[in-house]
Amino acid sequence: MHPSPRNPSRRRSEIRRLLLTREAMSVEDLSQALSASPATIRRDLAALEQSEGIQRTHGGAVVPGVRPAEQDFAFRESQDVAEKRAIAEAAVSLIAPGSTVFMNDGSTIMGVAKAIVATGLDVFVATPAVNVATKLAENPKATVCLLGGFVRHTSLATTGPFTETMAAQINADMAFISSDGLSAEGGLTFTHAADAALAKCMVAHAARVIAVTVTPKIGRNERITAVPAAQIHEIITGCTDEAKLRPLKSAGVTIRNVAP
Template identity: 55%
Template sequence: MTASIRNPAARRAELRRLMLAHETASVDELCAILSASPATIRRDLAALEAEGLLSRTHGGAAVQSIRAVEQNFAQRELEDVEEKRLIAEATVALIAPGSTIFMNDGSTLMAVARAIVSAGIEVFVATPAVNVAAKLSENPRVMACLLGGFVRPTSLATSGHFTEAMVAQIDADLAILASDAVSVSGGMAFRHPGDAGLAQRMMERSRETILVATARKLNKRQRIIAAPLSRIGKLVTGPGAPVKDLVAAGINIVTAGDQRDSDAA
């Protein structure tokens, strides 16, 4: 169950996200998840149906013709929800107002985008992620710059020469990055070489890099190493994450819920 969302637009966006992840749901199920009344959920479903985003069924609703990438992302957003929220809040606490920031893509970065919007801080964010840029644009104090390039259908993020050329024109304070794996021996690593290359360009154009990672990403390896962890300014992870080896290697850890750096504890 999530906390009751009073704003209709925000509640409908959450409802849409849940429907993408589950494809079908009953009114009773949605009431329980969103802590809303049946009348409210029915109004929201009617509004989303009018926009062509879902179809109402007897006692609920269904999403048809879902793109695999949208469903995959929605399902990943439902993993480790509380941990990602805590990581996002801890990350936003490290951002100075007026900063220029790079963010790559992923469900943890989407949580960071939500936290930035909620915090109302004034920042400039350049990102290849279409969904992250759209979320950031909800707050007029955030200037969201969508990096141009070829959109990969598997991630809904841009990549390639044009994307990296735009990165080269930006002088950033921070690169807030998520990767597919993090380990002492394998560094910050990715499955896709384009993701690794873009992360490298963002780090080169930033004064500091903050890596965000849930516990399931730690002490794992992937095929493409973007950078050793010695290049990372801070690693922000969730409470109870397995950081013993990372701390022993001298990595600066910020544990969500505890703003003390590991080397200051």
């Protein structure tokens, strides 16, 4: 599904994401990708040149000096788009106004952040993700707490003991956790120890734990278990593979399927 040509903000956000992913695109390619006229795309590029540092070229645009982390994140955002959007909408529907929420980092979490902004929800969110916090700040009703710590250049998120100490002071109504893998045997699993440690801390200080997980991660076990399956209250996923879901259901985890 493409952003509505009549919604300039969403269209320009998508243009920036496409440019980050591909580094350079022509007006013609952007016009086809977004179902918008070339004249509209040119106006968007002119606006983005002023606000986002996009560099216009003859017949298109590039993103100069793209950081590897930004480019990698834009690529991940381009995967499983419909599923992530459905997960985000379901996640936000669970948040009562005035709630305190933990959100870790990742492209699926960014989808939840965008949905919170779109709904204008009154919410307190604590997150280590610099880009997620920046997005949430677009919602004037959201109180955004960026968990302090060392910024890992590969993930655009803070990490380490300072981050965990700050998170431990917050009593959350729910924690939305995106992991590198999720299985009945390993629970929420991560590649990096620091990511696992923060997820574990968030879960310990949240009344409800909700895993937001795209299909490719279901059934996958990564290096480090942060949260056993028994501690997960609900999984929001678009996975329809019953063979993958059956062990999680047998473990007593509620699964909210949002297959797009």
